[in-house]
Amino acid sequence: MDGRRMATVGLVLAATVGVVGCTPADAERDPSPAPSASATVTTSPEPTPDPAAAKKLPILVDEIPDWAETVVPGSDTDGYVGSLSGWLSEPSSAHYRSQFSSLEPGTYQAQIACRGDGTIAASGGDLDAEPSPNPTQCTNATIAFDITTTSTGLKVDLDLQGDPSIFAVSVRRVA
Numbered sequence: 001m002d003g004r005r006m007a008t009v010g011l012v013l014a015a016t017v018g019v020v021g022c023t024p025a026d027a028e029r030d031p032s033p034a035p036s037a038s039a040t041v042t043t044s045p046e047p048t049p050d051p052a053a054a055k056k057l058p059i060l061v062d063e064i065p066d067w068a069e070t071v072v073p074g075s076d077t078d079g080y081v082g083s084l085s086g087w088l089s090e091p092s093s094a095h096y097r098s099q100f101s102s103l104e105p106g107t108y109q110a111q112i113a114c115r116g117d118g119t120i121a122a123s124g125g126d127l128d129a130e131p132s133p134n135p136t137q138c139t140n141a142t143i144a145f146d147i148t149t150t151s152t153g154l155k156v157d158l159d160l161q162g163d164p165s166i167f168a169v170s171v172r173r174v175a
Helices: 024-029 061-069
Strands: 013-015 042-043 080-088 095-100 105-117 119-125 136-138 141-149 154-161 165-174
Touching: 013 165, 042 080, 061 080, 061 105, 061 165, 080 154, 095 119, 105 119, 119 165, 141 154, 141 165, 154 165
Parallel strands: 119 141
Antiparallel strands: 013 080, 042 095, 080 165, 095 154, 105 141, 105 165, 119 136, 119 154
């Protein structure tokens, strides 16, 4: 497996909007998201791989996309705008940001699933907003939280505290 695929974030991005975008299988072939008319997704740069951290994960890096499809809502969910999955580690990528740059203002629900011995703080909001002072804390759980935006675009921030952990996040529009 090459370094891009094994990057610490281990990102597999499914930026599906309606029938336009990437599917998890497409993302495996080409890790760059396909822009769509409704949402364009950008992510943090991929950090240098940390094989020692990968060994501390609850599942193999190659299994994260399959796990993600089973733990958070997918493209068959009403209002689905996109999802992402991967892993975080303190030594090389404890912070991660994904931006859906062309989503209309509104109310969205994000659902995060995380596994591992670390805690992932998850928050979302307007692209230019400061990080939430009270992010959702995820430790070996699956949790939903609301994101309200007042301008075009939406960001999701993930911050790890502790040991390497895997994550899956799904976002859907609710109003």
